[in-house]
Amino acid sequence: MPPSQTVTPELRQWIIDQAGAGITAPALIAAMQESGWNEDVAVQAVEEVLRAHLDGLAQSRGLPAAVPVPEPDIADSPLCIDVGDRQVEVLMAMANPRVVLFGNLLSPEECQAIIDAARPRMARSLTVQTRTGGHEVNADRTSDGMFFQRGENEVVARLERRIARLVNWPLENGEGLQVLHYRPGAEYKPHYDYFDPGQPGTPSILQRGGQRVATLVIYLNNPAKGGGTTFPDVPLEVGPRQGNAVFFSYERPHPSTRTLHGGAPVTEGEKWIATKWLREREFI
Incomplete structure (x- = not known):
C-alpha cells in the first residue's frame, strides 16, 4: 500500500x-x-x-459555473440508506450523469394516499414559460397534474422529510410536490428540468430559490405497459415500479449535464408519479 x-x-x-x-x-x-x-x-x-x-x-468553453447539488450518501456502495422511518434501497447508481434509482421510498398505502389526495385537484399539466416567467400548456406534455404545498398533509410532509435525508439537501429548498397522471398514450417528450439562463423570463423564476439542481421522480403505481423515464443521452430507461424513485442532479443549466429526460408513452393502463424538484436555495 x-x-x-x-x-x-x-x-x-x-x-x-x-x-x-x-x-x-x-x-x-x-x-x-x-x-x-x-x-x-x-x-x-x-x-x-x-x-x-x-x-x-x-x-x-464559456459554460455556466458548476454549483453544489444534492448527493445521496452512496460513496461506500450501501444497499440501503436510513431515512429515519424506513430503509430506502439503492438499486442502481450512475456517476455521469448522476442518476440513482431508489427502491422502497414509499409504501403502497402511502402511494395510494397521495393519489387519493391529488385526484380531485387534477388539471391539464402546464410547463414553465421561461420567456415570461409564467406557465403554459405544452403539446409535449400530455398529462394531468397538480401541486401540493410543502408539508400540506401528513403523507406529503413525511415524504419530504425522507427526501431531505435521502439526498442530503435542506427540506426548505424543495418545491411543492407535483403529482402527474398519464392515461394511455400520454407522455412527456424529452426535456431539461433546469431553467434556460438565456430566456428573458428566467431571472424572475430564479428569485424564488435559484436554479433547479436535482429532480426526484417517484412512481405511485405500476402501469401495465410503457411509461418509463428515459434518458436519451445515456441511453437509459427506468421502469416505473410503485414505491421506487429515480433521482438525477445537474450542476449547471446546460446540456453538458446529459440530463435530457422524458416520460415514455403509456401504452396500456395508466401511470401516476410524483415529482420533487430541488433548488439551490430556499424555495419561497
Whole structure:
C-alpha cells in the first residue's frame, strides 16, 4: 500500500491523462487498487479529479459555473440508506450523469394516499414559460397534474422529510410536490428540468430559490405497459415500479449535464408519479 493515501498533483495528472486516452473510471479505480490504494479513496479521487477537470473544461468553453447539488450518501456502495422511518434501497447508481434509482421510498398505502389526495385537484399539466416567467400548456406534455404545498398533509410532509435525508439537501429548498397522471398514450417528450439562463423570463423564476439542481421522480403505481423515464443521452430507461424513485442532479443549466429526460408513452393502463424538484436555495 502506498505510504500515503494523499492525492498528489502527479496522481491527478495521471488520472486526467488516462481518462483522456479512453480509460474508463472503473478501470482507473481498479488500477489504483492494484497499486495498493483503498477502494473508497480511489473512487473518491477519480470522481473528484475528473469532475474538477470537466468543470475547468466547461468554464473554458464559456459554460455556466458548476454549483453544489444534492448527493445521496452512496460513496461506500450501501444497499440501503436510513431515512429515519424506513430503509430506502439503492438499486442502481450512475456517476455521469448522476442518476440513482431508489427502491422502497414509499409504501403502497402511502402511494395510494397521495393519489387519493391529488385526484380531485387534477388539471391539464402546464410547463414553465421561461420567456415570461409564467406557465403554459405544452403539446409535449400530455398529462394531468397538480401541486401540493410543502408539508400540506401528513403523507406529503413525511415524504419530504425522507427526501431531505435521502439526498442530503435542506427540506426548505424543495418545491411543492407535483403529482402527474398519464392515461394511455400520454407522455412527456424529452426535456431539461433546469431553467434556460438565456430566456428573458428566467431571472424572475430564479428569485424564488435559484436554479433547479436535482429532480426526484417517484412512481405511485405500476402501469401495465410503457411509461418509463428515459434518458436519451445515456441511453437509459427506468421502469416505473410503485414505491421506487429515480433521482438525477445537474450542476449547471446546460446540456453538458446529459440530463435530457422524458416520460415514455403509456401504452396500456395508466401511470401516476410524483415529482420533487430541488433548488439551490430556499424555495419561497
